[in-house]
Amino acid sequence: xxxxxxxxxxxxxxxxxxxxxxxxxxxxxxxxxxxxxxxxxxxxxxxxxxxxxxxxxxxxxxxxxxxxxxxxxxxxxxxxxxxxxxxxxxxxxxxxxxxxxxxxxxxxxxxxxxxxxxxxxxxxxxxxxxxxxxxxxxxxxxxxxxxxxxxxxxxxxxxxxxxxxxxxxxxxxxxxxxxxxxxxxxxxxxxxxxxxxxxxxxxxxxxxxxxxxxxxxxxxxxxxxxxxxxxxxxxxxxxxxxxxxxxxxxxxxxxxxxxxxxxxxxxxxxxxxxxxxxxxxxxxxxxxxxxxxxxxxxxxxxxxxxxxxxxxxxxxxxxxxxxxxxxxx
DNA sequence: GCGACAG
DNA sequence: ATCTTGTCGC
Numbered sequence: 001x002x003x004x005x006x007x008x009x010x011x012x013x014x015x016x017x018x019x020x021x022x023x024x025x026x027x028x029x030x031x032x033x034x035x036x037x038x039x040x041x042x043x044x045x046x047x048x049x050x051x052x053x054x055x056x057x058x059x060x061x062x063x064x065x066x067x068x069x070x071x072x073x074x075x076x077x078x079x080x081x082x083x084x085x086x087x088x089x090x091x092x093x094x095x096x097x098x099x100x101x102x103x104x105x106x107x108x109x110x111x112x113x114x115x116x117x118x119x120x121x122x123x124x125x126x127x128x129x130x131x132x133x134x135x136x137x138x139x140x141x142x143x144x145x146x147x148x149x150x151x152x153x154x155x156x157x158x159x160x161x162x163x164x165x166x167x168x169x170x171x172x173x174x175x176x177x178x179x180x181x182x183x184x185x186x187x188x189x190x191x192x193x194x195x196x197x198x199x200x201x202x203x204x205x206x207x208x209x210x211x212x213x214x215x216x217x218x219x220x221x222x223x224x225x226x227x228x229x230x231x232x233x234x235x236x237x238x239x240x241x242x243x244x245x246x247x248x249x250x251x252x253x254x255x256x257x258x259x260x261x262x263x264x265x266x267x268x269x270x271x272x273x274x275x276x277x278x279x280x281x282x283x284x285x286x287x288x289x290x291x292x293x294x295x296x297x298x299x300x301x302x303x304x305x306x307x308x309x310x311x312x313x314x315x316x317x318x319x320x321x322x323x324x325x326x327x328x329x
Numbered sequence: 330g331c332g333a334c335a336g
Numbered sequence: 337a338t339c340t341t342g343t344c345g346c
Contacts, residue, residue, distance in 0.1 A: 042334070145336075147337055180337065182334035188337095189336075214335050224335070245335045283335085 004127070004232060007120040009178055009187050010113035012038065016047065019108055023064040026090040027105035028098050030068050037106075039114030046179045052076055064089075064105075070097040117187060121221045127231045128223060129289045133209060133298075137161060140302050141207030142311030143196060143229070145189045148323035152176045152189070155319035156196035158205050159311035161301055166314055168205045171322040172196045182245065183220050186228035193225075197233050206235060209290060209298055211312050215239040216287035216295075218262060218270040220246055230288025237287030238295040239270075240312060244283055251281050259284075259296055271296050275307050282308065 019037050023029050035043035051062045052074035063085040067073040072093070075082040083093045091103050140159045145152055151173050158168040172195035178188045193212075200206050215224030216239030223231075226239030247264035254260060254274040262270035262283060270285035271292060286295050302309045308316070 045334075145337085147336090180336055182336090185336055219335080239335085241335050243335065 005120055005123040007117065007187075009191070010117075011177070012043075012113065012179055013050075015110070015113050016050070019110055020061055020064070022108055023061060023105050026103070028064045028066050028086065028091060028100070028103050029105045029108075030066060030100070031073065032068050033104075033106040033108070034065065037108035037110040037112065039112035039118070040181070040183070042183055043114065043179075043181045046181050048074055050179065064091075066098050066100075068100075070100050072096055072098070114181075114184070117184060118221065121186075121223045124228060124231055125221060125223045128217070128227050128286075130217075130286055130291055131289055132291055133236060133289070133294045135208045137208045137298055137301065139167065139207040140298060140309075140311050141200065141210035142213075142309070142315040143193050143210060144213040144312060144315035144319045145192060146316075146319040146323040147176055149326070150176050151323060151327070152192045153319050153323035154189070154192040154196045155315045155317075155322060156193075156200050156210075157311050157314045157318060158200070158207055159302055159314070164304075164310070168200075168203070169314070169318055170196055170199045170203070170205075171318060172199065173322070173327065185214055186223075186225040189214070189225055190228050190232070193229055194233060197229070197235065201233075209236040209238060209294075210287075211238050211240050211299070211302075211309060211315075212287055213240060213242075213312055213316065215241045215245055215270070215283065216285040217292075218245060218247055218264065218283055218285035222264075222269065224285070224287070226285070226287030236289035238290055238298055239283075239285040239287050240299065240309060241270075241283040241285070242280065242308070244272075254281070257300075268292065273299065275303060276305075279307055 031044040160167040174192045212226035216226035230237030247262045249262040256277045259271040261268040272281040
């Protein structure tokens with residue numbers, strides 16, 4: 001058995017600042033061009049939101065980033081400032097637009113740090129096991145992560161299926177060190193989730209199967225955060241998403257408790273599940289060492305009158321409470 | 330207007 | 337996920 005693939009999680013914030021410094025005076029680039037330079041256009045929305053929310057450092061050149069259609073886009077400050085700064089650098093702004101054919105810059109020198117992460121996920125996909133659960137499911141675990149003041153706080157809970165009650169829980173915190181980018185959630189949440197699972201294992205509290213707030217096989221490369229957690233910790237996991245990341249399904253006219261297949265790349269990778277008569281579906285997919293049928297069976301076994309499965313509800317509640325309580329008590 | 334992206 | 341005022345319901 002070859003060793004598990006390992007990965008270095010890059011500092012995308014530092015990489016982004018390095019890219020911004022490469023945009024010359026009198027030129028502009030786009031959110032998408034920066035994202036492609038990082039290795040995936042899926043990062044474009046994060047870049048836009050991050051630049052809107054950041055505080056300008058000395059010699060900040062974030063005003064040199066505009067939208068693909070030439071409109072100026074978001075700015076941390078008065079929107080008119082962005083146009084004024086560009087005009088001062090010789091970039092013509094007419095009707096709040098820049099001509100990208102004349103002023104666009106895209107010739108970045110960058111190591112594309114998201115590409116090694118994609119290759120890591122491709123290797124991980126080969127390690128995912130879709131097999132029936134071996135143990136009878138007596139204890140179902142769940143993990144969730146909340147964020148507050150630059151900290152990521154994970155909670156793990158152990159749910160007793162027969163008693164229908166919380167049996168144990170633990171939390172852990174780390175600095176938030178990777179942004180949310182669709183398809184890359186695992187790199188944001190995996191380190192702190194591994195912390196709580198390690199604590200559970202050491203305490204003999206590892207569940208028969210662990211629910212993860214996010215997807216498993218329901219992912220562009222068939223390895224969502226639940227698959228990462230499962231393979232890298234060698235534990236059965238199930239992905240439970242609250243909205244659809246990718247794939248196609250028809251959820252019209254679903255009754256409470258009904259499921260419908262989710263198709264991706266000509267395969268059924270998940271089931272849409274309607275917990276209640278009204279409201280949104282959940283999307284259940286195998287993470288690791290479970291079948292799709294088992295995954296649905298387990299979620300049904302821990303479903304209550306809430307929208308999300310009971311263990312996930314408590315993991316969410318605990319992680320949020322711990323995050324807002326701060327690093328102290 | 331469409332597509333639209335877990336947390 | 338978090339940001340936040342108001343609103344609805346137990």
